[in-house]
Amino acid sequence: MSTVFHVEFDEGARPDALDGFGYTPLLEAAFSETAEAGEVPARVVEEQRDRFRIVRAAEGFGVLEEEAKASGALRREADSASQLPAVGDWVSVRPAEGSLSVILRLLPRTSAFMRKAPGDVRHDRIEAQVIAANVNFAFIVAAAGLDWNPRRVERYVALALAAGTTPVLVIAKSDLAENPASLLAEAARAAPGLRTAMVCAPEGSGLGELSFALERGKTVVLLGSSGAGKSTLLNALAGEDLAGTGEVRVDDQRGRHTTTHRHLYRLGSGALVIDTPGMRELQLWADEEAVGSAFPEIEALAADCRFRDCAHGLEPGCAVRAAVESGELEEGRFASWRKLSREAAYLRTKENHSAKDAERRRWKSIEMSRRSFAKASTRTKNE
Numbered sequence: 270m271s272t273v274f275h276v277e278f279d280e281g282a283r284p285d286a287l288d289g290f291g292y293t294p295l296l297e298a299a300f301s302e303t304a305e306a307g308e309v310p311a312r313v314v315e316e317q318r319d320r321f322r323i324v325r326a327a328e329g330f331g332v333l334e335e336e337a338k339a340s341g342a343l344r345r346e347a348d349s350a351s352q353l354p355a356v357g358d359w360v361s362v363r364p365a366e367g368s369l370s371v372i373l374r375l376l377p378r379t380s381a382f383m384r385k386a387p388g389d390v391r392h393d394r395i396e397a398q399v400i401a402a403n404v405n406f407a408f409i410v411a412a413a414g415l416d417w418n419p420r421r422v423e424r425y426v427a428l429a430l431a432a433g434t435t436p437v438l439v440i441a442k443s444d445l446a447e448n449p450a451s452l453l454a455e456a457a458r459a460a461p462g463l464r465t466a467m468v469c470a471p472e473g474s475g476l477g478e479l480s481f482a483l484e485r486g487k488t489v490v491l492l493g494s495s496g497a498g499k500s501t502l503l504n505a506l507a508g509e510d511l512a513g514t515g516e517v518r519v520d521d522q523r524g525r526h527t528t529t530h531r532h533l534y535r536l537g538s539g540a541l542v543i544d545t546p547g548m549r550e551l552q553l554w555a556d557e558e559a560v561g562s563a564f565p566e567i568e569a570l571a572a573d574c575r576f577r578d579c580a581h582g583l584e585p586g587c588a589v590r591a592a593v594e595s596g597e598l599e600e601g602r603f604a605s606w607r608k609l610s611r612e613a614a615y616l617r618t619k620e621n622h623s624a625k626d627a628e629r630r631r632w633k634s635i636e637m638s639r640r641s642f643a644k645a646s647t648r649t650k651n652e
């Protein structure tokens with residue numbers, strides 16, 4: 270899948286060729302601040318096991334796509350997986366003649382979509398894994414029909430808000446909706462205030478409602494369970510078969526084309542779309558504030574609780590529980606809020622532990638360079 274747009278031209282490398290991938294003056298400023306001679310800016314378009322595919326300005330004119338690896342120093346100095354390059358990241362690269370280009374540094378992220386990485390249970394460590402970085406919109410793709418699950422939508426909304434992106438709900442496979450009006454009403458309860466589109470990608474219906482997000486240089490990530498219709502949607506938006514689609518069967522590997530890597534594609538409109546493989550079990554990585562924002566009506570009700578710090582458990586005078594009892598607030602939604610809030614709270618305590626562990630390791634190290642000292646004090650400041 271090496272799309273190389275490479276046109277020879279007698280000029281130096283032009284970084285503005287990357288504008289079409291969302292490169293901005295702000296990124297250029299961040300790049301120039303740290304870059305040493307011979308380094309160039311690039312964007313990660315695919316993440317493989319320990320390799321990446323990146324795009325960077327070609328000599329002369331245009332953009333080229335190539336394979337790259339993270340430098341040893343970058344891998345060593347990363348305290349957690351979230352500090353390694355991910356799809357959508359802007360990076361500083363040293364191009365190599367005849368071998369792999371080397372990613373030296375990440376440029377600051379404007380947003381990062383994270384999930385809890387499969388944990389290291391033995392050491393009781395939990396880590397965030399970046400699914401996609403520098404994303405403007407998250408399309409939460411949920412299929413109509415038997416797979417429809419408002420609780421899953423709520424989880425994705427919280428995750429998107431925590432990432433600093435704007436979630437958009439895409440109800441896919443509208444042909445499977447028995448009662449589209451009631452489905453839309455249910456969706457509006459699960460994702461209050463969100464822009465929502467109901468699409469049937471193979472027929473092209475409803476796609477126009479997504480064009481507001483698909484502008485040149487803007488990045489969209491497609492999220493949702495396996496089989497929800499993400500890759501089909503991407504292909505319909507692109508007007509060509511960019512991504513493999515298909516049924517998902519665990520035991521049947523024969524000739525099935527499904528999404529295996531997260532990959533950033535460029536549409537004709539100039540929008541950038543990151544397709545992701547379905548995540549079997551989406552582990553939340555969000556703080557309680559983001560969870561709260563995903564449930565604005567609960568936050569509004571909470572203003573009337575007798576106690577300011579009411580956790581809507583057994584406290585007397587709880588307006589939220591009263592709303593559940595009166596039927597004003599859906600019981601399933603309240604349960605969902607409670608579950609996600611607890612997960613976020615658990616994560617916060619664990620994360621603090623992990624941060625302290627990391628700190629301890631750092632202080633123990635004999636060679637305490639000025640640099641790690643600066644990093645440690647930044648971390649303390651940010652706590």
Ligand SMILES: Nc1nc2c(ncn2[C@@H]2O[C@H](COP(=O)(O)OP(=O)(O)O)[C@@H](O)[C@H]2O)c(=O)[nH]1
Nearest residue numbers: 442469470495496497498499500501514515516
């Ligand atoms: N009935 C119906 N099936 C669809 C629609 N969109 C996609 N599919 C099917 O759903 C399956 C999974 O689609 P895919 O795009 O690979 O899902 P992904 O795992 O989210 O990328 C495929 O067999 C598609 O043909 C739709 O609008 N209606």
Ligand SMILES: [Mg+2]
Nearest residue numbers: 499500527528
């Ligand atoms: Mg797919």
Ligand SMILES: [Zn+2]
Nearest residue numbers: 574579581587
């Ligand atoms: Zn309460």
